[in-house]
Every structure is written in structure tokens, then in C-alpha cells.
Amino acid sequence: MKNITHTGVSSTPTMLDRTEQAHCTVCCCTLANKILMVLFMVLLIFATLFGNLVTLAVVLGTKHFHTPQGYLKASLAVADLAVGIFVVPLSVYAEVYLMVTDSAPEWTSYNSQSVSFHPCNIIGPIFAGCTLVSITTIFFLTIERSIAVLRPLHKDSVITRKRTTILIVLSWVGSFFLAVCPIVFSSEIALEYNSCSRMCNYALGTIGKFPSQAWNILLLFPAFDFTLLGGTVVINIISLSSIRQHSRRRKHLAESESQSTTKPTFSDIKAAKTIGTLTVAFTVSFTPIAVFVVGNVLGNKWCNFSFFAFWILATNSCWNVIIYSVRDQKFRLRAQKLLMPFHRKNTTKT
Template sequence: MLEEPEQTNCVVCCCTLTNKILMLVFMILLIVAILFGNSVTLAVTVGTKHFRTTPQGYLKASLAVADLAVGIFVVPFSVYAEVSIMIPNYTPERTMNNSLTTTFHPCNFIGPMFAGCTLVSITTIFLLTIERSIAVLKPLHKESVITRKRTSILIVLSWVGSFFLAVFPTLYSNAIFLEYNSCSRMCNYAVKSDGYSTQAWNILLLFPAFDFTILGATVVINILSLSSIRQHSKRRKHLAEADCKTVTAPTFSDIKAAKTIGTLTLAFTASFTPIAVFVVGNVVGNEWCNFSFFAFWILTTNSCWNVIIYSVRDQKFRHRAHQLLVPS
């Protein structure tokens, strides 16, 4: 079912038995962290009226589901694959290349699942940023512009569009297939060595191009929102000194939420950047085996960071999570 492709250069992360065991322990701990953290996020979001009835709560729930899918499908498959490869006298079926077999390879499901969930996370963070920016920049129009129905439609479009992009490369080009990569220890897109390889790599460049376009827009909107918050803070201080009041400023909770989403954006941008660098490096002919392992798994660990950011930045979330985990 799985085989480890030949490598001319042994990589640091997979050469020795000790390193392989440490890698498996890391993967298992990551599964626990992803499942636990995002289960708490869903429990707080669904079980608390403050989060359940708001568009922001819908978006946070969507983000948690995407991260949960990574912990349920993607990382466990890597654990299974590594354990299978480590079993003595194990002779897996050669299914690394879709053109060599008619049997359905698990990577045909796991690869698009990871890519799709990553794209869902990026677009959801973008939608969260839009939602918070409207609350900060146009507080009087927040209720009329940001509705639960519109948010639900955008979430559905986000999921459908993300998974369409995830399967698009293999549907568009026969030169692109999915394999279990011995460097990244994940199911990755690969390109056949033929005359169409250049075109295929250009297709794969659509992923970092799309992701950085969305992330770039998200960062810009966050900067505008945070700049507006700073101006509101100065104005509020000035009005307080003049013993005046204003009704057009965003609420304190909106400001806190905007800062939380800003932190979330920075964390995701930092975790995704190595993947983009790796893909571009592959296009120009670099192998970067060790780097691919760290790039893909840095991105994967981002799936358990959301609950940590919420807990640190959002007092209501932290209080509700504490109630669920430590009932009185």
C-alpha cells in the first residue's frame, strides 16, 4: 500500500530508528493537541449563546472543523504510513504513482484533504478579518451588513471553492499525481518527469499565489483595522479629557476581537510561508528534503494554535473553556 521511494541523500529527520520514533511521538502528540484544542473550540462556540448566534462564531466553528479534519485524517495517515514502513519484512504494494496502478491510493484522498483544509483556513481567516474590519471601521452598519445568513453562504462557498482548488491540479494535468513523500512524511503533489513537467509546476504555483494573495489582503485589512483602533483610542482619550462622549466608536469587544484575528493572521502567515518557499524552490529545481519536512509540519502544527490564541486573547472564550474543562 505504501512504499518509501528511493533517496540518494538520507535526510536527518528519517535516517535513524531513534529519529523515526521521536517523529512518531511528535505526530501522535500533535493529533492529541489538534483534536483536543479544536474540540474545545467547537464546544465553546456551539455551547455558548454569545458565540453560537454570531457570524464570528460561525466562522470560528468553520475554522475549527477544518483543523479537526487535519487531526482526524491527515496526521493519523502519516502515523500509519510511517509505522507500516518501519515494520520488518513489510513489502508494500507499489502505488506511489497513480499511473502504475488502478487501485485507489489513500493519498488521492488525504492530499486534497490537507490542501483543501489549508485553503479553508486561509479563506476563513480572511472572512473573519472582513467581519472584524466592518465592526471596527463601520460600527453602525455592522448588524445590517454582517448577517448570519450571509456568513453561512460565504462559509459554504469557502469550503466548495477550497476543495475544488485542491483537486484541480490532478484533474487538469495528467503530469500531476499524489504520492506519499519520504521527505515531508505526507501525501504531496508530485510531477512526472516528462515534457509537461514545466507546465505542471506552473499549475502547482497557483497554490502559493492564491494563498499569498488572500493572506496579503488579510494583512492589509488587519493593518487598516488596527490603525483605526489606534485612532479611536486616541479620540476616546481626547473626548474623555474634554468630558464628551461618542457613539460611533467600535465596542471594546469588537476591538479585542479584531486584535485576536490580527494575531491569528500573523500565526498563519508565519506557518504558511515555509511551504510557499518550498514550492517555489521545487519549481526552480531544488530538492530541499529536510526543509520540506519542517515546512509541512510547521503548517500542520498551526491547526492546534487557534485555541491557544483564543484562550490568551479572548477572556469570554477562556472563561467558558475553563467552565467546560473544570466544572464547578
């Protein structure tokens, strides 16, 4: 059975083939590797939950962040939070069960077409949907920042909280619609727990041949992901180029000149650079998946690489709060107050 990633096609073996493999994967060759893998997954859960809960607390609990940009950051945090709550814990359960009992859970040996209920029927679309939501949200953040930088006078009239809320709802609905499309519109596609990636992936029930209908449906993922991410990178380049030109002009123009009223504010520039950093981080984490898809199309299995590709993408769920803390001083100060509730009292006493 061939395995399908949420962004493309994989021919890596399923959990059913675990005992038939002549070689072991890098994450499970020895007991030490298995323990390190589970420890990594557990730490990732805590990092994802902690970081994104802090982000939500700062954004939702601070009036300063009740802006279109803040709403988009909250949406991104919820998508990342879902990965830490649903996706990674299932992998931890499967791998701990395998270590303790020396046999995999029964459901990992079958795909979703073979049993009435399969956990991957829920977890697979959640991971795919949340990844699509993240890409869409970063695209919206980039658009919002580009308008603030390139058209500062039109920012407040074009970017409103109502419009942003509508876009957020549409992004969630559209992303999860795409995530369930493969299993809804094709009887050839199922979901399974893959022994290489250690995650729930889309899989084809036909051996050695791609059904044309399933192929066309699965192309929705890479087409959507790569087009949106590519557009995001281009828009960020345009915005950052404009910021660079603005910085050069500022050296030659007095602050009192009339042109200063049409320039983006310092906070808008800082926010644009933050979103640029966010885009770079997501692009770096998503690139291994892109390479993996291309390799699969060319007929390469890359079992070990699939593990790293998927889990590098999963680690992106805990990076956003670090980027905000480094790039956004107001976010950092607010987060410090939340994490150190007695700091202000001690400062007042001294």
C-alpha cells in the same frame, strides 16, 4: 518523478527513491529520530483533536458565540479537525509500518496513476482543501472584524448570520474544487506519499520537464494562497492602525461626547486583535511553505526543509484554541467550565 506541494512545485524524491538516496533525511536517520518523529505526529493528533473539539463545544454550545464571527471560528475548527482526523494519522500509519516491518507500505512506492486506489487520492485533497479553507476563513474573519472596527454602525446590517453561512459554504466548495483541480484537469498530475515531507503531495509523472498545462493548473495554488493571505495581512494592518488611532483619541475625548456612539466597542477591538494574532500565527506557519515553493522554482530540492515546512503548517491546526484562550476572556471562561464540570459545585459548597 517530481513532487508537487499543494502550494507549488517540489523536486524532492518519492518513496520509491528511498533506497536510492545517498543521504538520509533529518527525521529518519536513526531509530531515535524515527521514534521522536512518530511521537511528535501522535501528540499533534491529540492536540489538534482536543483543541478543536473544545473550540466547537464552546462556540456551538454557548449562545454568546452564535454570531457570524462564531460561525467562522467553527468552520476554521472543522478544517483543522479534518487535518487531525485524516491527514496526520495516515503519516503515522506509514511511518510506524516502516519502523515495525523495515519496509514501507506498498502503496507508498507508487503514485495514484499506477494503482486503481491510492490513499493519497483522498488525503492529499483533504489537506490542500482544508489549508485553503483556513486561509479563506481567516480572510473572512479579518473582513468581519475590519467592518466592526472601521464601520461599527454598519456592522449588524452588513454582517449577518445568513450571509456568513453562505460565505462559509462557498469557501468549502471553492477550496475543495481548487484542491481536486490538478488531478481532474491534468493527466500529468498524480498524488503520492513523499519520503521527504512524510505527507501526501501532488506529483508530476514527467521526469525533467514541466508540462505547460500542469504548470498553469498548479499555479492556482500559490496564486490563491499568497493573494488571499497578503490581502488578509493588509486589512489587519489597516484595522489595527485604526484601533491605535482610536486609542489615542480616547485619551483626549470625554466618554460622554457624541463621537463615542460611532466608535467600535471594546469587545470588537479585542476581537480584532485576536484575529490579528490568528493571522500572524497562520502567516508564520505558512511562510516556510512559501520559501519552499520559491526554492523549488529555483531548482533546489531541500528535502529536509520540506519536512519542517509541511509539519510547521500542520501544527497550526492546534494553535487556534490557544490563541482564543489567551486573547478572549469569555472563551477562556467557557472552556474552563467545560473542562472542569465540578469546579462550580466545589466553589458553591465552600
